[in-house]
Amino acid sequence: MLFDDPNLLSNEEIGTQLKQNGYSADLIESIIQQFWIHDWGNSFIANKEYFEVLQKFLAEKKAETFSRFDFYTFFYSTTVPDYEKVSKSLQKIAVVFELMQTDHIAVRDFEEILKELNLTEISLQFLVNAKLITIFEEDEKQIAKWIHHTLTEYLSAIYLLDQKEIIKTVDRFTSSSESGTITFIPSWAGTLRFLVEKDSKTFIDWLEANLKANPDFLNDQLTEVIVFSTPVSIPEGYKTKLFHLVYDSYQEKKWWIPVWAYHNLYKFINAEIYKTLKDNANDTRYEYRANTAATIDGMLRNSHPLLTPGEKDFWKEKLIAYAKEEGTNGVLQRHSLAALENFVGDNSIIEAVVVNDKSTDTLVREAFINMCKVVDPNSAISIGFFIRGISEDTSHIYARNALYSISSNEGIRTLLKGIVENQQFIHEFLDKESIFNKKEKQADEIIIENIRKNLDEENISLIKKLILNAFTGEENYRAGDSYFLQQLALLIKTREPQYLEEIILAIQKLTLEEKNRLFINDFEGVLSVLLEANELARLKEVFNDTLHHHSKYTFAEAIRLAPRNGNPNGESVLQKGIELGITVDPNKLPKYEDHLKERELGIYKQFRKYLSPPTKGQYFPQVFAFFVENQKVIESQMSDDEIQRLLELAIDSNLNKIDPEKIVVRYKDQENKTGEYTITSVAGHFADVLRLIYKLKPDILQTPENRRKVINFIPFAYSNDFKIIQDILGTVNDKELSTLNEIMLNDKNDARYLVPQTYIYFSKIFPNLKSPRVVLISFIKDKYISESDKDYALKTLENYITNDDRNIEKLLLTIWNPKERKAFSDSANAALVSIFRNEVAILWRFKILKDSAKPFHRQEGAHSVGTLEMELDYLAFAKPLIDLRDEKYLKQFIELLDFSLTLNADEQYKEYTNYLWRIAIAFVVRDDFFLSETAYESLKKWADKNKETPNINWFNKRLEMALTESKSARTRKNKVSEAIAVLNHE
Known part of the structure; x- marks a missing residue:
């Protein structure tokens, strides 16, 4: 069972079943891995029905090695009726989905695909019946979704392989040269994987050509796909070529080789390559040594023939030395500890690298625990670390899993002796048991x-x-x-x-x-x-x-x-x-059902007391809220007469008689407009009246008179009333807001000061309004409005002004105080920057970014997040600068990067340095925004100029990732018509 789902098989269950069927351990491991990579929680064969297809495939093919490509060919040909006839149509549909970077679209959009591509021999129902697609409802829309993303990836690969000019078509679909830099689009990685499985040589050549055009073409996802999917049977020359394309590229950039790649590079290592690895074992650059350690790990795990006993001893000593190094970021240690796991039974290794147990890096401590578990879980020294990892709650999950590997009598006794009097261990062990x-x-x-x-x-x-x-x-x-x-x-x-x-x-x-x-x-x-x-x-x-x-x-x-x-x-x-x-x-004992019935009867009785108390003609206003909270229970028991009375009370006695415009608020403290106040009593239950009517007779609320009442109730509504008002109104226009605006502009009416944030909220969410502008400005100027509400009003006002509103700019300049840091003042500066491009405000914000530099160390585990940590994570203060979107400010961002170099040498400023780097990168490229090729190249040149700076590889990696993600977002086709145009090469 996978993730507690009885319909899904775990890898363990899949392996057990295949073993019972007589398949070799190597074949089983290969099959599981091929479906698990990039799909660890969504393996195609975890589905019991598809696992049955796999078993039929294995029984029929009787192959000693597994081809995922051949399996999907078998899957389609045996499960889809008339597959040969509909194959071409399925391929085109799949390509449209890949271009849209999705596995689901609205049913009406799916029908558009069939219509625009003139696919008359296939229908949505056909695909549902073939169990390729399922239909479900989301936000009141019918959605068509492929059962698994690999189904469209395989079909798209078949489509590409059938093209006359395969590489040109692959380039057109899977890579982008927009803005001058050729970049692989990550969403096509699944399709590329099928292509590599089918024709490795062609796509190794393709990778080589693209890397010559752009050294950053190779991203982590592409690397993992091409290394993992290329079979060991390719010609020797291609093995060497692929190894160097990947390994050399990552070493040159000082990037970490991704896990699925370094575990599989062993397939391409020959004597010449191995000699190079060994010769570079003492390279002074820790990034190089970390990638070397990871690559050797792959060789050790897969018993590479070049690793003779003598060679293993050589690497054992090197890996121990790597693991003991200090002053690096932990990756070298983690890779080395993982590689040392291959020396099972040699517990001298544990003592040699014991320094890692005290590492301040959680990941290093966990890697150390895992190494102890694999190398010798029964040794006293290992068990001591497992116990401490749980007792001190520093590596609980890894340490507890390690306990499961203790199997010898001496090991069990050592464990029991170590925990029997250890109350800290006992408490933590029991506390996490669930x-x-x-x-x-x-x-x-x-x-x-x-x-x-x-x-x-x-x-x-x-x-x-x-x-x-x-x-x-x-x-x-x-x-x-x-x-x-x-x-x-x-x-x-x-x-x-x-x-x-x-x-x-x-x-x-x-x-x-x-x-x-x-x-x-x-x-x-x-x-x-x-x-x-x-x-x-x-x-x-x-x-x-x-x-x-x-x-x-x-x-x-x-x-x-x-x-x-x-x-x-x-x-x-x-x-x-x-x-x-x-x-x-x-x-x-009384059954739960009986208790439930008794409870429901009690709710209904309480409702009747509120609705019809002993005194004839009276009622309790609580009846409206009580009904809404318990509608299903009450409706199942109430009579038609009670429904009628409830509606009459809500409509005739309340909605028709209450005019929110006449609700009176009076603060006791007229000097400050805060503290105690009196308010017309109907304000307390009018929102409940609206909720009830909206549930039982919503059309009544759409008359002009009743919409006016709902709108005019906004000054008295609290946050829990927002949704009902929004649901009733849908959208509003400025004319409908006229009376409300009069109330909110009247500084003699205390209703203005009750909950101004409600008015601000609706000003923010209703589009295309103009009239709230003057109200929001009045809030900003009003001494009785709290500073937090002024700040909220100011941020909302940004939606109502342009850089032509010079009076607003003057107002903002009076609010902004460069000599202090307060939220309201900072918001004024933000508006001056983002809307008015005020140069003084912009320079001040850049200065604050530099002046605010502080040492920072992230706390482990649950903790309260402070202002600095929040800013480091979300870049909120930097956002107005990031959003300038004008190349003329590039110089200031480069200066910001130069300033970061003054911090970079101090490990305590590492987080702040990374924060400044992320700001500069986000200014140039993020999400679906790309400033310009010139700006992008400027960042690359800055990095190249400072290539000897510690951790500059992190900057380059972040820049490359930002470009890749941005290209992916910008090439995504959001409409069926756009995707079809690309498919048809229009």
Whole structure:
């Protein structure tokens, strides 16, 4: 089962089934990996139906190696009726989807594809029946979605392979030379993978040609696809070519080779290449050494024939030296530790690189734990690190998974000795247990089984102490639910049937404080698995107030839990407990359905009290909100007369009589317009009236008079009322806002000051309005409006002004105070920058970016995010500068980059340096925006000029990623007609 979905198979289940069918371990591993790469949570063969197709394919082809391309050919030819006839049409449809970079579109758009391409031999229903496409509803629209993204990728590959000029067509679809730089579009990686699987040589040549045109053409996704998909059987010359294209490119740029690539580069390494790797083992550049370590890792994992015992010893020493290095960013250490995993059984390695256990880098610590697990999980030194990783909660997930690899008797004993008195470990282990132990799969069953296999007297004694210590520990509230503790207790019982008696004696000897903790920590969880029916009568006398005032409840609860917690005789224990009157029959307890009916009846009765109290003609205004909150429950029970009365009250007694324009607000403090106030009572329930009418009779609210009332209620509406007002109004025009604007402009009317942010909110969300402009300006000038609301109004005002509004510019200049940093002042500056391009404001903002440089170290785990961290992550203060979109400001951004070099040498300023780099890059290229080829080249030249600067490779990588993502966004076809035009080469 994958992700708790019974319809999906895990890799383990797939492997087990294929093994039972007699396939080799190498073939099984190849199959799983080929479907897992770039689809780790969405493997095509995880679907049981498609896995059946795979098994048929394997049985028919009887191949020793697996071809994913051939499998998809088999899939289509055996599952799609008349595939040969409809294949060309399917290919064209698939290409349209790939050009639109999606796997789903509206049904009406799908029908447009069929119509515009004149595909009369195929229909949407045909594809649904063939189980290629499914239809679902989203936002009240019918959506057609391919069952899996690889289906269109394969069809697109077939289309491209059928073209007369394959490479030209591939270039036209998969790469972009817009703005002068040829870039691969990542969304085509899946299609390219099929192309490489079918014709590796052609596409290695294609890659070489594009790299000559643009050295940055090779991105991580493309690298992984082409290295992973190229078979080991290609000619030797192509092996050498591909290795150098990838390896040399990444080394030159000082970028990390991506994982699926470095694990598979071994396929192309010959004696000459290996000699080069070895000769460069002492390269002074840590980026080079990290990529070398990763590549050697791939060779070791795959038992490359060039790695003789002597060569392995050479690399072991090198990798140890790499792992012990200090002053790098952790990648070298992680790659080296991963490579050292290949030296299984050599625990001298663990002691040699022990420094990594104290690394401040979480990823390095986790890599170290994982290496210990693989190299020698049973050694005392490894187990000590596992225990500490859990106790100190520094590497809990990796350390806990490592525990599952402890299998020897000595290893189990070392573990038990290390944790039996370690309350910090016990607490953390129990506290995180729910992450690992689910109803469907208990991960801890692995370690339980390993303990069972090594259950000798000494280990049993340690387990007994562990269980008691777990329940008497401080705040171990999860102990009662612990699958781990319950299973340990059951293990002991299999060897010592009288174990429960021993526990009772131990409890009796505890201090009162220890007993309190034991029962607070829900001891019934473990007790429940140890009970026997024939012992209950006697035990009833033991679990009394003398033992502890809570023991009777614990005993009764343990009996009730016995069938659920794994007690093999749980049902008989429960029945005996019922018979003895210790607990009650759960089948005779009030059923949930009965409780639900009683609750629903209570809701309905309360509704009737609100609707028709004893005094004739009266009602409680709460009836409207109460009905809306409980509509389904009440409607299923109320009479037609009650519905009619409710509507009459809402419409006749409220909507028709209440005029929000006449609601009066009066602040007690007239000097400041804050604090206590009085308000006309109907304001408190008018929004509830609107909600009720909108649910039962919404058309009434669309009359001009009632729309006016809804709009005029805005001054009195709070945030929880926004949605109902928005839903009712849809869109509004300036004419409809006339009365509301009069209210909000009247500084003698305290309604203006009640919740001005509501008016501001609606000014922001309703498009094409003009009249809120004057109201927003009045807010900004009003001393009674809070500064936070002024700030909100100012940010919203930006939607209503242009750079021709010079009076507004003057107003903003009076608000902006360059000598202070306050939100309102900063917002004024932001508007001066983004709208008016005020040079003084722009220079000030650049200056602040430099003046605000501070050391910063990210906290691990959950923590409150401060102002600096928020800015480093989201670039909010920098955004007005980023959005200038004018090449004339490029000089200032280059100067900002130059300033970053003054910080870069100090590790404490690493985060701030990266922040400045991201700002400069975002100014030139981001999302679907590209300033110019000149600006882009300026950034590249700056980086090249400073290529010896530490971490400049990070800048180059970020720049390349930004360009790739931007090209992808800018080449995406958002309309069917645009995609078809490209397909038809129009």
